Amino acid sequence: MDSENEKRLKGVSRRQWLLGTGALATTAALAHLGGVLQPARAMGGNTEKWPWPYEKLDPMATAELAYKEWYRVYCGCAVISSVFTQLREKVGEPYVSFPIDAFVFLEGGVASWGTICGSNAGANIVANLIIGPRIAGADEGHLIGTDIMQWYCETALPVFKPKEPAFKGNIPQTISESPLCHVSVGKWMAVADKTVGSPERKDRCARVTASVAYHLVELLNDWKDGKYEEEGDWAPISDHGINAQPNCMECHGGGVPEAPRKKG
């Protein structure tokens, strides 16, 4: 099977998992709960009606904003802020009422724990807030979030160069092969030979944040124009039997354990 076909088939299975088997499993699992949860849902305000109104944004202007915001609120919150502060002006609610600054804690892969890079987390939050969750019947928010993570893994980052950089020198590009802060920053620090507290590392992360914001807006604009097509092909459940990232050997150097699978 050629790689183009393989990619297409994996993509189909990813979408089918989201809207086919996944939905079926949810319905079955919900059956025993009956109507218990409906009152809680009905309590929600009108921010739980999707999609939220969206107007196309300029990717470059968004990236510049994200870059500057990194120095105020760091990676995850900067991605959210770069998109939502523009939509506060262009659209108004529900963006005005969304508490952007609460998401500073996404810094350092969630409060310095080096888990998911904040810019990936922020992009997932933005895409799913605007388009809505898959349980509301829309899968594009979920897919744009995963597209961003795969693109982040495979791209030599940062791609964005600010007009007025806080650090004027050269910032090397590295490929993380992982959506995790620890792996992404660690590989960059090894190549650049710079400390986590250095101006170079900070500006690298600000530029990565801006790069993610740029690509996120490209995908959201495509979605707004009705021409969004999923880019990613990572389908860990069907391919590997467990929620996972694609860089298996990086941690499982001694051999990747087989996940328990359905017998027969």
Next chain:
Amino acid sequence: MDSENEKRLKGVSRRQWLLGTGALATTAALAHLGGVLQPARAMGGNTEKWPWPYEKLDPMATAELAYKEWYRVYCGCAVISSVFTQLREKVGEPYVSFPIDAFVFLEGGVASWGTICGSNAGANIVANLIIGPRIAGADEGHLIGTDIMQWYCETALPVFKPKEPAFKGNIPQTISESPLCHVSVGKWMAVADKTVGSPERKDRCARVTASVAYHLVELLNDWKDGKYEEEGDWAPISDHGINAQPNCMECHGGGVPEAPRKKG
């Protein structure tokens, strides 16, 4: 140095990093940006005034809610929903306007990528939304989020048993030593020898979600009573020179690389 002292000292250095050096570094980094970002902040609604009004919740009732919500919205969103649907009733705004259901994507460690366990992500979101971000001058939201992650790493989970379990049989407990979905679920699947799609695995994750919601509300109640003290002692930047998780050897089996440090 005995471990109690060591813990206390590490804890102090973690808090100092948040409110001392960290704040200083931020101020310095911001200096060149001047007033550029103030207009965007001023646009925000009154949801960016912290802390949000909070009334103490019953941990057990919250855990039962989180458990049930897992079967509707999965781990991360279930933690948020278990706390916020109660506060929608007890308090009203800003909880009514917060789009809880958008956070379904936290499932499977962010859209099946196996990064941060959704229940950890949800707990961080709740604590930081209620108490506010560290840039607003409060550090308890940030610290409660990290406390939860360390507790999650070190505890044999799930600890919570629902009154009416969807799966009636035995659910083994495992210690993840990691805040990541892939590691946590993978270790459990290896011990239980059950597939990711099995009723056992689903109920295990629902119970882990409920366990996290339980402990989160314990910490939030302590904070409300003015008697919250940080539990965790993980200070990766000062101790290891990089944002990281505590289970270094699990991935770096062949030897943990030294992060570039300030030349002495």
